[in-house]
Amino acid sequence: MKVKSERKRFFIGNQIEECRDLSGLYYLLPCEKGFTVKWTVQKPVWDYMFNNICHIEDKAVIMTQPLFNFKTIQEITDEIFFEEYEIKSMFRLNPCDLAKYEYVNNVVGKHVSCIVVDSGFSFTTIVPYIGGKKYYPAARRINVGGKVLTNYLKEIISYRQLHVMDETYVINQVKEDSCYVSSNFKEDMRIASSHGDANTIIKSYVLPDFNNIRRGYIQESGTGADNNAEGCQILRLNNERFTVPELLFHPSDIGIESVGIAECIVKSIFLCPEKDRPHLSKHIVLMGGNCKFPGFKERVYADLRSYLPDHWPVNVYKPENPITFAWKGGKALASDPKVKSLFITKEQYEERGSAYTYERFSDWLHGEKRTTEETPKLTNEAVPSSILQSGSFTRFDLFGKHELENEEPSDNVNENTSSDKLSKEATNDTKTDTGNGDNLKDNESSESRDIDVHQDDDSNKAKYKNSALMDTNETDLCDTNFFASYDFNIFNNSFI
Amino acid sequence: MTISKLTTRGSTRLKEHEKRRIVDDTSRKRRHRKMIESLDADNYHEDPHADLVMSKKIPKFEDNLETRTRSKKKEKSPEYYQMKFRKHILQLLDEDRVEAETAGRYSYMDMASEDTNIPYRHFCAVCGFFSQYVCLTCGMRYCTIKCMDTHTDTRCLKWAG
Ligand SMILES: [Zn+2]
Ligand SMILES: [Zn+2]
Numbered sequence: 001m002k003v004k005s006e007r008k009r010f011f012i013g014n015q016i017e018e019c020r021d022l023s024g025l026y027y028l029l030p031c032e033k034g035f036t037v038k039w040t041v042q043k044p045v046w047d048y049m050f051n052n053i054c055h056i057e058d059k060a061v062i063m064t065q066p067l068f069n070f071k072t073i074q075e076i077t078d079e080i081f082f083e084e085y086e087i088k089s090m091f092r093l094n095p096c097d098l099a100k101y102e103y104v105n106n107v108v109g110k111h112v113s114c115i116v117v118d119s120g121f122s123f124t125t126i127v128p129y130i131g132g133k134k135y136y137p138a139a140r141r142i143n144v145g146g147k148v149l150t151n152y153l154k155e156i157i158s159y160r161q162l163h164v165m166d167e168t169y170v171i172n173q174v175k176e177d178s179c180y181v182s183s184n185f186k187e188d189m190r191i192a193s194s195h196g197d198a199n200t201i202i203k204s205y206v207l208p209d210f211n212n213i214r215r216g217y218i219q220e221s222g223t224g225a226d227n228n229a230e231g232c233q234i235l236r237l238n239n240e241r242f243t244v245p246e247l248l249f250h251p252s253d254i255g256i257e258s259v260g261i262a263e264c265i266v267k268s269i270f271l272c273p274e275k276d277r278p279h280l281s282k283h284i285v286l287m288g289g290n291c292k293f294p295g296f297k298e299r300v301y302a303d304l305r306s307y308l309p310d311h312w313p314v315n316v317y318k319p320e321n322p323i324t325f326a327w328k329g330g331k332a333l334a335s336d337p338k339v340k341s342l343f344i345t346k347e348q349y350e351e352r353g354s355a356y357t358y359e360r361f362s363d364w365l366h367g368e369k370r371t372t373e374e375t376p377k378l379t380n381e382a383v384p385s386s387i388l389q390s391g392s393f394t395r396f397d398l399f400g401k402h403e404l405e406n407e408e409p410s411d412n413v414n415e416n417t418s419s420d421k422l423s424k425e426a427t428n429d430t431k432t433d434t435g436n437g438d439n440l441k442d443n444e445s446s447e448s449r450d451i452d453v454h455q456d457d458d459s460n461k462a463k464y465k466n467s468a469l470m471d472t473n474e475t476d477l478c479d480t481n482f483f484a485s486y487d488f489n490i491f492n493n494s495f496i
Numbered sequence: 497m498t499i500s501k502l503t504t505r506g507s508t509r510l511k512e513h514e515k516r517r518i519v520d521d522t523s524r525k526r527r528h529r530k531m532i533e534s535l536d537a538d539n540y541h542e543d544p545h546a547d548l549v550m551s552k553k554i555p556k557f558e559d560n561l562e563t564r565t566r567s568k569k570k571e572k573s574p575e576y577y578q579m580k581f582r583k584h585i586l587q588l589l590d591e592d593r594v595e596a597e598t599a600g601r602y603s604y605m606d607m608a609s610e611d612t613n614i615p616y617r618h619f620c621a622v623c624g625f626f627s628q629y630v631c632l633t634c635g636m637r638y639c640t641i642k643c644m645d646t647h648t649d650t651r652c653l654k655w656a657g
Contacts (some may be wrong), residue, residue, distance in 0.1 A: 021528040029538045032585040043574035068587045141607040151535045239624045257611040
């Protein structure tokens with residue numbers, strides 16, 4: 001991020017703590033549509049992380065990338081990591097794959113077919129996994145993520161109340177603090193249009209002045225004078241509180257010609273082979289920052305229940321921390337004895353070049369259209385995830401004080417605890433370093449976990465610093481002794 | 497006072513109505529597309545100081561170079577990678593589509609979601625509640641006379657020329 005007062009300086013992730021004047025903060029993001037395109041932004045973020053937070057030379061790195069991550073992007077990533085950072089080996093996959101891995105191995109405990117719904121910063125991705133493999137014919141992407149929500153909220157507040165178009169950072173917090181997913185849209189509209197005490201939805205939000213108030217908050221009604229808020233600017237939030245997240249379920253509300261999340265899940269299920277459908281509806285996994293809106297999971301469940309046949313079981317799983325869920329999967333994967341075969345080593349890269357990594361890490365290349373795709377054993381499937389979704393999750397985390405990840409589009413959550421923050425960071429783009437691949441097998445998973453957690457605590461602050469905002473996440477691997485995990489979203493933010 | 501004000505506004509509206517032209521469908525669609533694009537923007541701002549050279553006095557990322565074990569000679573500047581990249585996101589998307597067609601695989605485009613089967617809902621462009629009326633000039637929605645006045649005075653496309 002950049003700040004007006006120190007315009008020649010960037011703040012990466014946690015460095016935001018060093019910034020006194022947060023007004024007019026703006027973001028510089030390395031990603032567009034979830035793909036890293038601004039290397040002048042991305043590279044310094046990586047430099048910062050890997051110099052200051054975790055060292056990756058001679059380590060194995062697991063990195064997340066969006067589905068269909070383009071060849072050019074992968075080539076440059078290879079060059080940076082293998083040639084400049086001199087890592088030992090790398091494995092890249094989609095965050096949905098990691099979520100599936102975590103869900104199957106550590107939540108359900110047996111191999112099941114499932115649908116991963118990743119509602120992130122740039123978009124929402126819905127990917128069915130049948131028999132452990134990604135089923136591309138039914139995978140779908142909705143171009144609504146936390147980014148659109150924050151931009152939309154900025155737009156309507158600017159039109160109706162106060163010009164906030166330059167305050168992405170603050171409005172993202174407003175979104176996280178005050179928005180929710182309605183479970184009865186028409187009824188909430190009715191309540192919001194009523195006057196006086198009958199309107200239980202309208203709230204006053206005290207904007208931060210960055211002097212006494214570093215983060216804004218909802219003013220509780222009836223508590224009398226709020227001394228802190230004296231002289232502060234106040235927003236009146238009414239139907240905005242639920243019409244904004246509603247875009248996830250009805251993009252058509254602002255004229256985006258697309259199905260919403262619930263309808264898309266249903267369509268996706270019906271694109272899968274008939275025998276698998278009732279199994280899929282039983283294992284719907286939510287991840288991404290937008291899942292943190294209050295009421296999100298309930299809404300998905302209610303809508304699916306009403307769309308799907310009565311005799312099909314419907315079960316929606318929302319991890320404790322939807323933002324770090326994929327990162328957790330990466331952490332678990334790093335200690336899986338089978339993981340070693342997935343990596344491409346520096347030697348292999350030097351010998352066979354970037355074409356080889358592209359081939360190995362891009363499962364969408366294999367398998368023909370219209371047929372079920374078979375992916376090579378070793379390759380996990382990649383699914384595109386939204387960047388900012390990830391993005392959306394992440395930005396807040398990066399800044400440390402805020403828990404949400406999305407910088408712009410962010411997800412909302414107020415309740416994150418510091419521990420959440422830790423994990424969140426990791427979520428979007430996670431890098432876990434694990435030490436030597438050789439030792440992986442030796443580590444007890446439990447042991448490594450403990451260590452891991454510990455590590456996380458120590459490095460929390462550091463983690464926040466990384467505000468990478470990309471979709472490309474990186475998870476990595478394994479140090480013999482411990483994992484350090486970092487997330488990055490590779491988005492950079494800049495503030496004005 | 498109130499009454500006269502209303503009357504004035506009313507008559508202004510009438511006059512405007514007479515000379516009002518109907519904005520054609522193309523303009524309406526263009527406005528809509530622009531709106532969607534702005535909502536999808538990742539970097540709402542270009543870096544306003546991009547042309548400024550980073551001051552050497554100010555701490556930068558490279559500050560902690562001494563903690564780095566890898567050799568400095570391999571280090572390349574961000575600009576080096578950017579030069580190498582030189583592509584626009586839309587270009588990348590298109591390359592992916594072409595490659596996919598050639599190979600008969602799925603592409604980024606194939607994952608785009610379909611339009612909804614659920615009827616569109618309509619909202620007032622001013623206050624956000626359900627709306628029943630359409631601006632004759634530009635096609636935007638409003639719910640009450642009050643919102644219509646606001647719309648006409650602010651965002652109505654009659655201003656768009
Ligand atoms: Zn209205
Ligand atoms: Zn109009």
